Amino acid sequence: MWPSRNRTATVTCLACGDEVSRSTAREYDKYGDRWDREDKTFEHLCKDCYTDLCRQPRDELEDLLVELEAGERGQKSFLSGYISAVEDRYGTVEEES
Template identity: 50%
Template sequence: MTCIACGETLDREDAREYDKHGDRWTREGKTFEYLCKPCDREYCHQNREGLEETLLAADAGRTDRKTFLRRFCELTTDNENFD
C-alpha cells in the first residue's frame, strides 16, 4: 500500500483505510485509499458530510491553488454543514 498523505510504501496490515466519503463501514462498490498509522493519527476524524461534493464544486485538482481556495472558501462560508 502507499500512504496518500506522505507517500510511504507499507504492508496492508500496517495501513489504515481512508474513505473519502467518510463512511468506511458502507463498503459496497467502494475502493479505499490508505494512510500509514502516523498520518492516520494526524488527520481529522470529524464528519465530512458534503465535503467531497464541495471539493468537486470548487474544482479541486482541476484548477490552480488560488482559484480553488477562493471557491472553496466561498462555498463553505455559505454552507451550514461546515459550521
C-alpha cells in the same frame, strides 16, 4: 478469517504518497463505511497521516470539491473559492480561546 491471496505486502498512503507495510497502514473508506466490505477496494493511510486525519463530519464535502473543480485550478485560487463557499454555506468558524 483467511488472508486474501491477491493482497500486496505494501500500500501507498493516499495523503503523503509513502509506501508502507499493509500491516501497519490504516484502511480508509471515503464513504465512511469500512465495515461493509462487499465489492469494495480501500485506500490506505500511514500511521502519521491517519493520526493527523480530521475527524469532523464531511457530509457534502465531495460534492463541494467537485463543484469547486478541485485539482483543476491552482491551489491559491481553489482555497480562496473553498473558504468563500464554506463561509457562504455554513458561516464563519471562530476559534475557541
